Amino acid sequence: MDTTRLRLDVSYDGGDFSGWAVQPSRRTVAGVLLEAFARLTGPDVELGLTVAGRTDAGVHATGQVCHVNLPSALWESLRDSLLRRLAALMPPDARVRAITPVPNTFDARFSATFRRYEYRVADTVYGPQPLRRNDTLGWVRPLDLDRLNTAAEGLVGLHDFAAFCKRKEHATTVRAITRLDWRREPDGVVVATVQADAFCQAMVRSLVGAMLTVGDGRRDPGWPAKQLTLRERSSEVTVAPAHGLTLVEVGYPDESEYADRADTTRRLRA
Structure with missing residues (x-):
């Protein structure tokens, strides 16, 4: 047919x-x-x-x-x-x-060549705005943008993110993060942008959870990157709640490259 x-x-x-x-x-x-x-x-x-x-x-x-x-x-x-x-x-x-x-x-x-997510966090005393409460996490401690971005820098690149993933049998936890940064919006909300070729289960929320403990001063900025030496899920990494996370874009090559990209991705995943 x-x-x-x-x-x-x-x-x-x-x-x-x-x-x-x-x-x-x-x-x-x-x-x-x-x-x-x-x-x-x-x-x-x-x-x-x-x-x-x-x-x-x-x-x-x-x-x-x-x-x-x-x-x-x-x-x-x-x-x-x-x-x-x-x-x-x-x-x-x-x-x-x-x-x-x-x-x-x-x-x-x-x-697909990349997936891009954003995670929204309100660290204001009063919490998220009512109309954004369903896509924004309320954080009770003030967050320092410089500390967040310093922590993020150590996670960019090709790494084994086993410490930040729920491992699946016969599946790799090696991923290439091409963008990871934080910004503060005019309304005061702090937003993380995370982009990679692909993500394993719970990876983005685990990365966010680790960086938030740096942003509020409880961890050293180098701590999240140190977790990359682990080859299993880290019990010290807290998974951030799901509702703050949004998939905002999936990237693709020119249509003449669809098949080649798919073949390459399948080999990488194997």
């Missing part, structure tokens, strides 16, 4: 989802997306839903990317209305923002 591959740009408030991946008897982002498609295409169409990164329970996204495969005839019949129909069928805390036909060499997961 002739199929058309579609890139979907997706946003969601992760607060009421048990993460991205489908789980029995649990509400997940992939679950509600597949349910919406099933009402349009019928339950027998195999979509091959593939996501750039499986976010954990409670984590948000403004720039998630996934792909599906639709029978080409079905795509042609839905082309002008699919985005609008999905908006009507999906819950208000999950949206498909764009649908783009892409070459079959595009792989939302393996063709």
Whole structure:
């Protein structure tokens, strides 16, 4: 059967989802997306839903990317209305923002060159603003931006992040962080930006948790980098709460490089 591959740009408030991946008897982002498609295409169409990164329970996204495969005839019949129909069928805390036909060499997961996350922290005495309470962590101690950025510098680059990951059997914990920095927004909120080729489970929140103990003065700025010498999960690293974390962007190469990038990524992961 002739199929058309579609890139979907997706946003969601992760607060009421048990993460991205489908789980029995649990509400997940992939679950509600597949349910919406099933009402349009019928339950027998195999979509091959593939996501750039499986976010954990409670984590948000403004720039998630996934792909599906639709029978080409079905795509042609839905082309002008699919985005609008999905908006009507999906819950208000999950949206498909764009649908783009892409070459079959595009792989939302393996063709990606980077994932970028942001983590928001309010260290004001009164805590997060009410309208941002669902995506901003309240921190009771004042945070020093210079200390946070000094700690971040020691974590940039290619390292084994075993101390900051939940290890999975036969999976590598070696990752290449290309950007890690902190800024203070005009409203006073401190925001960490973390970018890497990929992340292992709980890695971003563990990095944030470690750096926050530096920012509030409880740890030395060099302490997070020292954890990189460990080859197992560090019991001293606290995982920051999920609700402060948002996946904001997934990067891809030019479409002529989709297949090569996917092959390279698969070899790296192996």
